[in-house]
Amino acid sequence: MQQREEKRKKACPVSNKCGGCQFIHKSYEEQIQVKSTIFRKLMENYCKPEPMITMEQPEHYRNKVHAVFGEDRRHNAISGIYEQKSHRIVPVDSCLIENKKADEIIVSIRGLLKSFKIRPYNEDTGYGLLRHVLIRVGHATGEIMVVLVLSSPMLPSKKNFVKALRTIHPEITTVVVNVNDKDTSLVLGEKEQVIYGKGYIEDKLCGKTFRISPKSFYQVNPVQTEKLYAKAMEYAHLTGKEVVLDAYCGTGTIGMIASDHAARVIGVELNRDAVRDAINNAKCNQISNIRFYQNDAGKFLLEMARQGEKLDVLFMDPPRSGSSEEFLKAVTEVKPNRIVYISCNPETLVRDLKFLVKRNYKVVKSVAVDMFPFTDHVETVVLMSRTDR
Numbered sequence: 427m428q429q430r431e432e433k434r435k436k437a438c439p440v441s442n443k444c445g446g447c448q449f450i451h452k453s454y455e456e457q458i459q460v461k462s463t464i465f466r467k468l469m470e471n472y473c474k475p476e477p478m479i480t481m482e483q484p485e486h487y488r489n490k491v492h493a494v495f496g497e498d499r500r501h502n503a504i505s506g507i508y509e510q511k512s513h514r515i516v517p518v519d520s521c522l523i524e525n526k527k528a529d530e531i532i533v534s535i536r537g538l539l540k541s542f543k544i545r546p547y548n549e550d551t552g553y554g555l556l557r558h559v560l561i562r563v564g565h566a567t568g569e570i571m572v573v574l575v576l577s578s579p580m581l582p583s584k585k586n587f588v589k590a591l592r593t594i595h596p597e598i599t600t601v602v603v604n605v606n607d608k609d610t611s612l613v614l615g616e617k618e619q620v621i622y623g624k625g626y627i628e629d630k631l632c633g634k635t636f637r638i639s640p641k642s643f644y645q646v647n648p649v650q651t652e653k654l655y656a657k658a659m660e661y662a663h664l665t666g667k668e669v670v671l672d673a674y675c676g677t678g679t680i681g682m683i684a685s686d687h688a689a690r691v692i693g694v695e696l697n698r699d700a701v702r703d704a705i706n707n708a709k710c711n712q713i714s715n716i717r718f719y720q721n722d723a724g725k726f727l728l729e730m731a732r733q734g735e736k737l738d739v740l741f742m743d744p745p746r747s748g749s750s751e752e753f754l755k756a757v758t759e760v761k762p763n764r765i766v767y768i769s770c771n772p773e774t775l776v777r778d779l780k781f782l783v784k785r786n787y788k789v790v791k792s793v794a795v796d797m798f799p800f801t802d803h804v805e806t807v808v809l810m811s812r813t814d815r
Contacts, residue, residue: 438522445510447523447800454484458796461804465794468772472779472789479653484799487647489563489629491528492613493518495536495546495556503539503546505532505559513549523800527597528561531572534594535559542587547577555581557606558613562638564629565648569599571627573640575613579605581621588622599623602640614641632656632683634711642703643676650797654768654805655683657793658741661766661809664688668738671730671762673723673753678704680741680768681716688739691716694723724753731759740765748774751781758785765810770797772806779808786814 441450449457462478469475481487493505496515506518520529539546539556547554558575572591574581581587581603588601600623606615618625618640626639631648632655638644645651658680664670664687672681675693677700685691693716695701701720708716719726723742730737740762742749748771757765765787769775772794779789790809797805 440506440516440518443509443516444507444518446507448802449800450522454480454799457799461794461796461802465772465804465806468776469789469792472776472783473792476791476793479650479657479793479795481647481650481796481799483649484796485522486524486526487649487799488521488524489528489565489648490644490646491521491524491532491561491563493532493559495558497546497548497554503536505536505546523798525561525563527570527595528563531561531570531591531595531598532559534591535572535574538587538590542583542590544582544587552577552609560604560613560640562627562640562644564627564638566630567628568597569627569629570595570597571623571638571640572598572601573604573614574601575604575606575615577605577607579603579617579619584621592622599627600625604640628710631679634679634682635707636677636679637703637706637710638677639699639703641699643697643700645679645797647797650795650805654795654797654807655680657795657807658766658768659683659687661791661807662687662739662741662764664739669736670739670741671727671737673727673740673742674744675704675718676700676743678707678716678718680743681718682708682711682713684739684741685713685716689715693718694721694726696720696722724750724756727753727756727760731756731761735760737762739763741768742766743768744774744778746771746774748778754778754781757782758787761786761812763812763815765808767808767810769806769808770803772804775806775808779810782810786812788813 504517506516545554547557560573562571603619605617668688670688670691672693675695681691681693704718787810792808795805
């Protein structure tokens, strides 16, 4: 036990307060063994999973890094993460799973605050300006976005602040001020102002270019995401003739990758900002056989079923809570021939599979992908096919 504790402290001195890396005391081989066993047991009633897809370099993979800012008792600026189940800030300068450059930029921002007379925000008193910093890094492009989350829109000497920051880190390509003036646990507010660059970064994934704005959803581990999506395309077995629907499509990633091998692709997403990004991404990649709709995916599928529209392949990538029963009922109404279910929570995945298996679908194959090394999270891909054809 003591040896394990020493191993954990050596890897990360704050892991017991953070709680983010549940497997930090295990070797990577042990992590894979544990995750594979859990997934295999969950799937044993449906199929024997393929060997888990692992990561060659399982450190510093997160291309999205968030730091909360505050002050210590002597009013010195601190930055880091909230201690688990509290709003106490644990100071962090570098993290085993975060992009190294992003961590360095956060430390530099903290170092500039005093000379620019910028006080970190105090949640208890409501005084102070800087609440959070969000960094997003393009894995393939190297582009870097810095988002300064402020309690009010007034950043003193903002041009000089950006100039000073870019003197230290010239690789920063855009800086955005986001205003969050509400008493909320949400990081980002509604208002944004671009103070340097174009207000977004671009990254390449599976041969496509994606625009990432401050609020865009984009997978945090692009190396493993490419493997995940490659497996999803393999399972979909597209021949160029299919009508494909990407439910919960976000910024359109899966649908656009599928567009090369399908006749027509439909993307459905409730988040308006994500749909806007998806449309821009399709234009940027000159994809003409895809259309995006801002709608509830379940309602959209029901409307397709009512109009007698045909659907060959359904990609679904729901949130951790899984799909709603309404959505799953809508799936069984429109009756896609194949379903490729991408899940970030194997437990809700199995719950949803149980529902679909009772309604003329069978699980053909499955695989787990290690998207989040050192944590207990696992991403999975499952192929289902209709049994009543």
